[in-house]
Amino acid sequence: MKLTLIDWILMIVYFVFVLGIGWMLKRHMKTSTDFFLSGRSIPAWVAGLAFLSANLGAQEVIGMAASGAKYGIATSHFYWVGAIPAMVFLGVFMMPFYYGSRARSVPEYLKLRFDEKTRGFNAISFAAMTVFSSGISMYAMGLLLNLLLGWDFNAAIWLSAGIVLVYILLGGLTSAIYNEVLQFFLIVFGFAPLIYLGLKDAGGWSGLQASLAGVSTANGFAPQAWTASWQLMGSPSANPMGVEWFGLVMGLGFVLSFGYWCTDFLVVQRAMAADSMAAARRTPMIAAFPKMLFPFLVILPGMVAMALTANAGASGFALPAKPDGSLNYDMAIPMMLAHYFPTGLLGLGLTALMASFMSGMAGNVTAFNTVWTYDIYQSYIRRHASDAHYLWVGRMATVFGIALSVAAAYAATRFNNIMDMLQLVFAFVNAPLFATFLLGMFWKRATGHGAFTGLLAGTMAATAHHGLTLPLNAVVGIKGGWIATLHGYPSEMAQNFWTAIFAWTVCFVVTIAVSLVTRPRPDAELVGLVYSLTERPRDQHLPWYERPAVLGVIVLACVGALNVVFW
Amino acid sequence: MGLDIRWPIGLLFVIFGVLLAGFGLASDAALYQRSLGVNVNLWWGVVMMAFGAVMLVLAVRGARTPAGDHQSGATDSRRY
Structure with missing residues (x-):
């Protein structure tokens, strides 16, 4: 071409x-807050x-x-x-x-x-x-x-x-x-x-x-x-x-x-x-x-x-x-x-x-x-x-x-193989994260020890699940099955989705279990960080088209319609 | 934040639009065989020019009623 x-x-x-654009903005970068x-x-x-x-x-x-x-x-x-x-x-x-x-x-x-x-x-x-x-x-x-x-x-x-x-x-x-x-x-x-x-x-x-x-x-x-x-x-x-x-x-x-x-x-x-x-x-x-x-x-x-x-x-x-x-x-x-x-x-x-x-x-x-x-x-x-x-x-x-x-x-x-492996490792680390945030934001009893152990356990669960399963027609190795092949998935995508589900569930359960046996932080320290202890942001003064909840409903309705149209 | 982003967007698209549409007008029709006989340079150039112009108009209007300015803040509830 x-x-x-x-x-x-x-x-x-x-x-x-x-x-x-970078040059025009240069003079506005005075503090770290400006920069970051x-x-x-x-x-x-x-x-x-x-x-x-x-x-x-x-x-x-x-x-x-x-x-x-x-x-x-x-x-x-x-x-x-x-x-x-x-x-x-x-x-x-x-x-x-x-x-x-x-x-x-x-x-x-x-x-x-x-x-x-x-x-x-x-x-x-x-x-x-x-x-x-x-x-x-x-x-x-x-x-x-x-x-x-x-x-x-x-x-x-x-x-x-x-x-x-x-x-x-x-x-x-x-x-x-x-x-x-x-x-x-x-x-x-x-x-x-x-x-x-x-x-x-x-x-x-x-x-x-x-x-x-x-x-x-x-x-x-x-x-x-x-x-x-x-x-x-x-x-x-x-x-x-x-x-x-x-x-x-x-x-x-x-x-x-x-x-x-x-x-x-x-x-x-x-x-x-x-x-x-x-x-x-x-x-x-x-x-x-x-x-x-x-x-x-x-x-x-x-x-x-x-x-x-x-x-x-x-x-x-x-x-x-x-x-x-x-x-x-x-x-x-x-x-x-x-x-x-x-x-x-x-x-x-x-x-x-x-x-x-x-x-x-x-x-x-x-x-x-x-x-x-x-x-x-x-x-x-x-x-x-x-x-x-x-x-x-x-x-x-x-x-x-x-x-x-x-x-x-x-x-x-x-080293293409090393890159694939690194990508996999990051996927394992990321898979359980949402469980930690969900519990952190909506359950004030969740503790630091709980969150940390949950994340580690979730990452290990993801790794273990990947090592024990294999997608159809794949070779043992980077695609899975490197511990043993206990279960086969019809596709790599199915394996990924289920790896994530396992990681999330293990992280969720372990975080709750460990939190219940460790000392919680006093409520006063969690104000603004947890749902039940934080004042709801007020948006009554905003016009309807600027309210997050209203926009959220509109977005979900549109996306629901798209799913139906292309059902 | 010092610079209204609508200025560079508007300018860039007007320049792109003019360049593409101008090239579309000047170029030979044989060039458009690959785009199924449509002079895409001309038409898409015009669309981009129009989009850029809209951005520039918005930028000019934004500069007249500075949002975030504490004096006009009360009257201008439409902060973008």
């Missing part, structure tokens, strides 16, 4: 804006779009399109069962504690609510995870740009790392948030023409359905397998995902999505930066509206790619194959960009793709520098330094975090 002058101009204009929390001054709609965009790394865009091709419309469960209800819960029930406690990070909330060791466990695993995911994001981008445009892998990595470094150093979290909002619009405008062109080529929605019915029956499923999200969820063997409704709703919907959206500092940090409690609570709701439409932007192109591959459209688009003969689903969006976009629009699409990689990176780096500075450096290394010192440490942590990410990106090129 060749770029022409107009593509380059679009790309360069965009990067000038990205760096320009945007001085808690971000309006709700900006925080909301950043909340959405921080998670909108390229892995999300590319991965969801790949799943759309592989599993069809059922991929929407990640949004309509997973993310959206969790975002509503965060805004209505959990935000009052994050924002109201004045904690500066999610681990710091754990310190206020429980104790130092629970915070330490969460802070250290989170910091390691963010650096690592930022590195993986960089690696994926280098690889893709190399494949698509023939750019040098090294140059792609260093250039993107350099740009992210400069704009975060200059403008801190505000710069990251502002750029995330810009990236949000860019991603929407950059990918939206794909839906139109792809559907046009596939013969509209009915043409798409007809082609995908062919794909379904060829794979041994009922004709609607790719175009119905719930109809075939009765048994794991009836749908391409290999999961049944219970594992889906509990594993993905309840444990994994609530665990991610409600406790991951990467997204929660955006809401914490909002300018008031009401704005912080509204942040995830504002994010929920565009989020529920994202399946059309990212999953639909994947489905179109699959339909056209099976039943070539007028223009002859087909997914490329991997060396082993299977389809390379990850290339759905990049190849469609290359296939349909003429020069000009192509520059826009590629800029959007790069923007999504960078927003993923920047989100991780800003979360990392905050947790490192407040929860590790200030807590364990140097306790009572001046604010200017912590601001300096935060800037250094940005440089250091990006350097580590680059190292992780290079490590990924050589």
Whole structure:
């Protein structure tokens, strides 16, 4: 694929804006609160779009399109069962504690609510995870740009790392948030023409359905397998995902999505930066509206790619194959960009793709520098330094975090197995987290010892479950079964969901059991941290469209309707 | 927070829109075979320009009634 002058101009204009925003914000970065929390001054709609965009790394865009091709419309469960209800819960029930406690990070909330060791466990695993995911994001981008445009892998990595470094150093979290909002619009405008062109080529929605019915029956499923999200969820063997409704709703919907959206500092940090409690609570709701439409932007192109591959459209688009003969689903969006976009629009699409990689990176780096500075450096290394010192440490942590990410990106090129293993370890650590937060926020009897033991037990339960089960047709090793194979799952996804369910349940039960035999903290210390001891935030003075509960009901009604329409 | 984000968004999209639409007008129709015969540069450029313009209008209106300003805070209940 060749770029022409107009593509380059679009790309360069965009990067000038990205760096320009950082430069404009430079003079506002005076205290550590400005740098790490945007001085808690971000309006709700900006925080909301950043909340959405921080998670909108390229892995999300590319991965969801790949799943759309592989599993069809059922991929929407990640949004309509997973993310959206969790975002509503965060805004209505959990935000009052994050924002109201004045904690500066999610681990710091754990310190206020429980104790130092629970915070330490969460802070250290989170910091390691963010650096690592930022590195993986960089690696994926280098690889893709190399494949698509023939750019040098090294140059792609260093250039993107350099740009992210400069704009975060200059403008801190505000710069990251502002750029995330810009990236949000860019991603929407950059990918939206794909839906139109792809559907046009596939013969509209009915043409798409007809082609995908062919794909379904060829794979041994009922004709609607790719175009119905719930109809075939009765048994794991009836749908391409290999999961049944219970594992889906509990594993993905309840444990994994609530665990991610409600406790991951990467997204929660955006809401914490909002300018008031009401704005912080509204942040995830504002994010929920565009989020529920994202399946059309990212999953639909994947489905179109699959339909056209099976039943070539007028223009002859087909997914490329991997060396082993299977389809390379990850290339759905990049190849469609290359296939349909003429020069000009192509520059826009590629800029959007790069923007999504960078927003993923920047989100991780800003979360990392905050947790490192407040929860590790200030807590364990140097306790009572001046604010200017912590601001300096935060800037250094940005440089250091990006350097580590680059190292992780290079490590990924050589030790792919180690990367897969690390990813697995982080999944084990994360799986039980939501049980800890749920008990912490809604059960005042939960103690620090209980929370810590529960987290450890949950992580071990996840590890053990993974070691004892194996997905169908998988080899013993990184995919599971490395202790013994006691149970087989119909798919890797089913195994993941059930690993999460086990981890959550063990953490929940152990936290309660240990809490009951350890000494609780006096009520007075828990005011503002636990539901029963905290005054409900008042929102009667707000107009109805700004009240979190009202917005939550509207969001859930819309998402319910979407589930029914694509049932 | 010092800078109203609607300014850079508006400006960027107006510039992108003008560049794309201008290129769409000037370019050869043969280029659009791959986009199924639709001059997507022109049409999408126009849409982006319109979006950018809306953002700029909002930014101008926002600058006239500064939100968060303690004097106008009482009258301006619509803080974004």
